[in-house]
Amino acid sequence: MTTERSLPQRSPTRTIAWSLVVSMAASIGLGVVYALGGQPQLEGALLFFALGGIAAAFIVWGGNLLPQGPYVQERHPLTSGPAEQEEATETFEEGAETLERRRLLIRLLTGAFVALGAALVFPVRSLGERPGGSLFGTAWRRGSRVIDENDKPVRPEDLDVGGVVTVFPAGNNGSADSQTLLIKLAPGEYRPRRGRETWAVGDVVAFSKVCPHAGCPVGLYEPDTHRLFCPCHQSVFAVLDSAEPTSGPATRQLPQLPLALDADGYLVAQSDYTEPIGPGFWNRDR
């Protein structure tokens, strides 16, 4: 033992004592901070010292002032051995044989359990509504007026070229599956797919805002390149190309909503979306 450590008992004791004093002081401080109205950063720091002081005391105490051993203990084999295993098996089989003699009852018991299992499916069925057609349609109807988030109806002239606005069918503001993006293109930019020539009104096109990959709102639009971005998984959709996915994991175009004008010059839907919006599912194409 070197001379510096001639008093090996003393320095751990002192460390422990100081740690405990720090802990006590921090606990008292915590009470004061709390009484004065609380302050998250101080509370965290004081808790650190209150708990950490005790931690230091225990660790120094356990590591320096207590018997370290190492003590050696035997490991006993875990297995009871083949003889015991056989006896356990025999005991089980003896009991099972007395049961098996009652063939009919065993079969009925099995039947009862199967029936009970089937019966227990019914409460599970109550957990949610039948999917039915709910994934196949949205709240858009023929003549649904297009409204923005503030319930205001929208006219094509309200949008600037390159502008984008999130809209809903009137009466369904905030609807998760009906959320739609209106995008104003420059005159003549609209290149409709065959059959969609009449779906844009006054250079305004409408696409579902629900990403066909995992359902996030396709929230970012870059007017210069006419591209929509999904912030969740980075799918990119080319607006001028019927919102075709050009990169990222999305596999489908954003469904397009056919638009029209009502008598007052406000945008309305010609109909609901002509295909299911949002992510794919097993029977989507049925």
Added chain:
Amino acid sequence: MILRTIAFFDERLGVSRFVRSSLDKVFPDHYAFLLGEIALYCFVVLIGTGIFLTFFFNASSTEVVYHGDYHPLVGATMSDAYRSTLDLSFSVRAGLVMRQVHHWAALVFIAAIVAHLCRVFFSGAFRKPRELNWMVGVTMLILAIFNGFSGYSLPDDLLSGTGLRIAFSIAESIPLIGTWIAFLVFGGEFPSHRITGRLFVTHTLIVPALLVALISVHLAMVWRQKHTQFPGDGHTEDTVEGPKLWPTYAMKSLGLFFAVAAVLCLLGGLFQINPVWLYGPYHAAQVSSPAQPDWYMGWLEGALRLFPPWEIRAFGFEIPNPFFPAVFLAGLTFLGLYAWPFLEAWATRDRAVHHLLDRPRDHPFRSALGAATLSFYAVLFFAASNDLLAKWLKVRVTTITLLFRIAVFVVPAVVFLLTHRLLRALARSGAPRFSEMSRHALRKGFRPAGPLSGGTGPSP
């Protein structure tokens, strides 16, 4: 007094012998054995802070208008769940600290479990007779990840609401029964008013109860089988060496509990986590960008981002894209973890009981496979930030994604080869650690000669 207490219980339950042998029980001392304990103590902190939070949180999706202490959101419509989270953070004294300590504890909890899993894997502690405890551990990892997700989904903020929307889509993607599963779990089409309540009861009752049960089983098995220990210092398969439970080990372990709690409180007090008031309340048509989940969901998020735009459509039915990176990959991950002890025993024909651990170099093949697997998930984890990386590096996201799609195959292969050769060189050199290896020994390890599959037994 102590005698009277022991006598009281002994006369009713006959516990004296058990108490004596328990107090005398020897625990091997090694810093790597503390990882599981850290996870355990995080769980204790999670229970404590979590109980506090339940007294204030309101698991309701009823729409309310906010009139609380956080001025930027006054007048906004939000769910009562979100409002009560704001009140808990701004109006309940010590509420914010409790919430942040809870969140940090969850992050460290899962990190400690993963680190513990790595320790057990690379030291071969999962081998017979400990396969069952490995499986209990894997189950707890799954439950912990699930409870992390259900927990951060509770406040119904814009970030976590989007996460739930993705979860609904992933459920939908399951072949044949996906739509039914999604509708039954969520209680209807997304966003359903039922999901917050269901998440709450799952997060605060069902999963914690399962975890308590499994932790008890986990510890009981360690107790029964006695802890493993590293070879060397005269350690043998038939003995266990270390300090006794009472008082040395108990005091050190209690010290560790207070240390874990102290660090979690420091993190919760000084380092802001999940500031839901900045994200705003969830509205289905809004989204925050960038959107990153908690770290332990990163591998799934990354897989969703990396998987190419492929899906299967045939006969009018379809298996949508998210099924492969989310459901299939996660299933394969955990199935592989469950099966590993049995796969390895089958491949190496090693059916012996092991109480002495391997060092990673003793099984270069296993260690290299483990390192490669970890690197695979690490690449996925970083791929979950492809948009942020693109922004920082001023490169297009598509370029970054392409690089990640290559890296997810190349990196694990390189890591495998490097780890395998390095460990083989280390084992052959006989040096105690990498830094003490001669350059000659290192070069020898990379030479192709010699058996490549070190997985069949400890190298000489």
